Amino acid sequence: MSLLSLDTVTASYGATQALFGVGFDVAEGEVVALMGRNGMGKTTTVKAICGMVRAGGSLMFDGMPLAGRPSHRIARLGIGLVPEGRRVFRDLSVEENLRAAARPGDWTLQRLADLFPRLGERRGQRAASLSGGEQQMLAIGRALMTNPRLLILDEATEGLAPIVRQEIWAALTGLKRDGGLTILIVDKGLRELARVADRAVILERGRDVWTGDFDALSPEIAVRHLGV
Numbered sequence: 397m398s399l400l401s402l403d404t405v406t407a408s409y410g411a412t413q414a415l416f417g418v419g420f421d422v423a424e425g426e427v428v429a430l431m432g433r434n435g436m437g438k439t440t441t442v443k444a445i446c447g448m449v450r451a452g453g454s455l456m457f458d459g460m461p462l463a464g465r466p467s468h469r470i471a472r473l474g475i476g477l478v479p480e481g482r483r484v485f486r487d488l489s490v491e492e493n494l495r496a497a498a499r500p501g502d503w504t505l506q507r508l509a510d511l512f513p514r515l516g517e518r519r520g521q522r523a524a525s526l527s528g529g530e531q532q533m534l535a536i537g538r539a540l541m542t543n544p545r546l547l548i549l550d551e552a553t554e555g556l557a558p559i560v561r562q563e564i565w566a567a568l569t570g571l572k573r574d575g576g577l578t579i580l581i582v583d584k585g586l587r588e589l590a591r592v593a594d595r596a597v598i599l600e601r602g603r604d605v606w607t608g609d610f611d612a613l614s615p616e617i618a619v620r621h622l623g624v
C-alpha cells in the first residue's frame with residue numbers, strides 16, 4: 397500500500413488556482429522526486445500535503461484522509477517537513493532547536509550528530525550564528541527528530557555553497573541506504589537526484605504530466621518538461 401497517495405488534488409490562493417489536478421503515490425521506503433520548472437506547483441503540492449493551503453481532491457496518508465486537518469496534526473501523523481527557506485528558531489541553540497522538535501523514535505541527538513557532524517560540533521551555538529548550509533542541516537535535523545514516517549524536503553539545497561550541497565546530498569543518500577526512510581523531495585539538481593530518487597513526478601502548470609522511474613527520465617523528457 398502507498399504511504400502517501402494524491403489524486404486529482406487542486407489548490408488555490410484566493411482567486412489564483414495553482415493546482416489543477418495532481419496525482420501520485422509514494423510507497424513506504426521509496427524516494428520520490430517532485431520536479432518541474434519554477435511556478436509549476438511543487439511547493440503548493442507540498443503545502444497541500446502538510447495542510448498549509450486548502451486543497452480539493454484526495455490526499456491520503458497511511459490510509460487516512462489529510463484534507464481538513466490542521467498542519468500540526470498532519471505533522472503528528474508522521475510527516476516531517478523541511479520547508480523552503482530553512483526555518484529554525486534563530487535565538488535557540490542547535491541542541492535546543494533539536495530537542496524542541498523531538499518525538500519518540502530512533503532519531504536522537506547522537507544519531508543526528510553522526511549524520512551531520514557539524515551540528516554535533518555546534519551543539520551549544522545559537523542557530524542565528526550558523527552558516528546557511530548549517531541552518532539547512534539543522535532544519536533537516538529538526539524534521540528527522542520528529543521521527544517522521546515521511547520526510548518532505550522542499551528545495552533543501554537551493555542557494556547553498558557546492559561543498560555544503562554535497563554534504564547534504566551525501567546525508568540524504570545515507571538516509572536512503574541505511575534508514576529506508578520514505579522521502580518526497582523537491583529539487584532541481586537532476587544529477588544529485590539521480591543518486592537518491594527511485595521515481596520522479598513532473599508537474600507542469602499545476603498538473604502531473606510525467607511519472608516514472610527516475611532512470612527512465614530521458615534527456616528528451618528533461619528538455620520538454622524541465623527546460624534543462
Ligand code: ATP
Nearest residue numbers: 409412413414432433434435436437438439440441
Ligand atoms: P518554485 O520552483 O519557483 O518554488 P513551484 O513549482 O514550487 O515554484 P509554487 O510555489 O507552488 O510553484 O507556485 C505555483 C503557482 O502558484 C505559481 O503560479 C505561483 O505564482 C502561485 N502562488 C504561489 N504562492 C502564492 C501565493 N502565496 N499567493 C498567490 N499565488 C501564489
